[in-house]
Amino acid sequence: MCISGMKRIYLDNAATTQAAPEVIEAIQTCFRDIYGNPSSLHSFGLEARGIIESARRKMAAFINASPDELIFTGSGTESDNTVIKGIALSLQDKGDHIITTAIEHHAVLEPIHFLEKQEFKITYLPNDETGLVDPEELKKAITGKTILVSVMHANNEVGTIEPIRELGAVCREAGVYFHTDAVQTFGHIPIDVREMNIDLLSASAHKLYGPKGVGLLYARKGVKITPLLQGGDQEKRRRASTENTPGIVGFAKAVEVAVSEMEKEAVRQARLRDKLIAALLEAVPESKLNGHKELRLPNNVNISFAYVEGEAMLLNLDMEGIAVSTGSACTSTSLEPSHVLTACGVPVELSHGSLRLSLGRTTTEEEIDQVISVLPPIVENLRAMSPLYRKQGVK
Numbered sequence: 338m339c340i341s342g343m344k345r346i347y348l349d350n351a352a353t354t355q356a357a358p359e360v361i362e363a364i365q366t367c368f369r370d371i372y373g374n375p376s377s378l379h380s381f382g383l384e385a386r387g388i389i390e391s392a393r394r395k396m397a398a399f400i401n402a403s404p405d406e407l408i409f410t411g412s413g414t415e416s417d418n419t420v421i422k423g424i425a426l427s428l429q430d431k432g433d434h435i436i437t438t439a440i441e442h443h444a445v446l447e448p449i450h451f452l453e454k455q456e457f458k459i460t461y462l463p464n465d466e467t468g469l470v471d472p473e474e475l476k477k478a479i480t481g482k483t484i485l486v487s488v489m490h491a492n493n494e495v496g497t498i499e500p501i502r503e504l505g506a507v508c509r510e511a512g513v514y515f516h517t518d519a520v521q522t523f524g525h526i527p528i529d530v531r532e533m534n535i536d537l538l539s540a541s542a543h544k545l546y547g548p549k550g551v552g553l554l555y556a557r558k559g560v561k562i563t564p565l566l567q568g569g570d571q572e573k574r575r576r577a578s579t580e581n582t583p584g585i586v587g588f589a590k591a592v593e594v595a596v597s598e599m600e601k602e603a604v605r606q607a608r609l610r611d612k613l614i615a616a617l618l619e620a621v622p623e624s625k626l627n628g629h630k631e632l633r634l635p636n637n638v639n640i641s642f643a644y645v646e647g648e649a650m651l652l653n654l655d656m657e658g659i660a661v662s663t664g665s666a667c668t669s670t671s672l673e674p675s676h677v678l679t680a681c682g683v684p685v686e687l688s689h690g691s692l693r694l695s696l697g698r699t700t701t702e703e704e705i706d707q708v709i710s711v712l713p714p715i716v717e718n719l720r721a722m723s724p725l726y727r728k729q730g731v732k
């Protein structure tokens with residue numbers, strides 16, 4: 338796919354990120370040298386135990402949690418599943434009602450659908466056309482049977498950042514557990530679990546320049562959650578199986594880098610994001626920004642281009658060495674429009690013409706300029722071939 342010698346441009350950082358050099362270095366050293374089982378009582382085990390607990394302390398401080406409130410998991414998906422199924426199991430005597438949104442990641446929606454089939458009652462909060470959820474609507478939806486509320490911190494497709502502190506406050510007042518999927522925000526924008534009234538939070542290392550296959554679950558002290566994996570006593574019996582020591586070390590290193598880079602990167606990427614949005618909307622008639630203008634992830638651009646197929650744009654860009662994602666990234670094997678865009682009221686035809694471009698730490702101004710010069714002619718060419726476009730009689 339890559340024409341040799343061509344410099345490729347990666348704008349799919351919401352799907353995954355390239356591991357930071359510091360992360361790779363830390364993982365390599367750990368993989369080679371720290372191979373004891375952290376549960377073993379000899380020096381090899383103690384060494385591994387020590388390094389994991391030091392990673393845990395570092396990551397807890399990052400979100401203002403205490404170390405024993407953090408559980409290492411195998412992915413963001415596992416953290417989400419553990420919360421949804423684990424709380425349903427531990428609190429089923431208290432109630433059978435769960436509240437979420439229609440724009441969650443599939444890692445939340447699928448276990449929710451599973452519970453729906455087991456006779457749990459689910460409320461999907463409405464959102465406005467930018468994807469924002471209203472805390473007043475949440476207040477109205479909570480009943481005496483509600484056991485869990487799950488609303489993502491920021492949406493992975495359109496980048497909208499939800500009013501988590503306000504939603505959390507509503508839950509706290511009602512005495513209902515509040516979970517947020519923070520996979521897109523952890524390490525990108527500030528998170529303080531106390532200040533934001535969060536009881537449960539999911540994160541994943543590979544979305545912040547860490548390794549794939551390691552996740553994090555924050556569960557506030559006192560929150561009872563039935564484990565998904567049972568076996569050994571690891572993670573205080575909240576998640577059995579031998580710890581992924583190199584993965585955890587790599588995750589902690591990714592957090593360490595995020596601590597020093599996050600603020601400056603958020604400003605830098607947001608500027609490039611806004612430049613890209615403005616230039617594309619200006620250059621391409623009948624194009625529209627999806628998501629919120631201001632309450633938006635610093636690295637997210639999502640635009641619908643009328644009369645063209647997202648897949649066609651994606652493949653044309655790929656031939657130019659530019660990697661992006663369609664509005665229906667997670668359903669790219671099916672012809673279903675993105676559930677997020679649908680919930681934001683985007684018509685099916687427009688939804689199919691949507692692209693997500695997600696910037697990252699290595700994205701340069703030159704790369705953004707390159708996209709600005711390459712993408713508009715691609716859309717123009719595809720439109721010229723589209724009978725739909727000609728029938729509209731637009732230019």
Ligand SMILES: *Cc1c(COP(=O)(O)O)cnc(C)c1O
Pocket residue numbers: 351352411412413414415417442444489491492493518519520521541542543544550551552
């Ligand atoms: C990527 C992603 C996940 C899944 O995380 P994995 O570690 O890939 O399983 C869950 N939620 C959101 C919002 C994501 O972007």
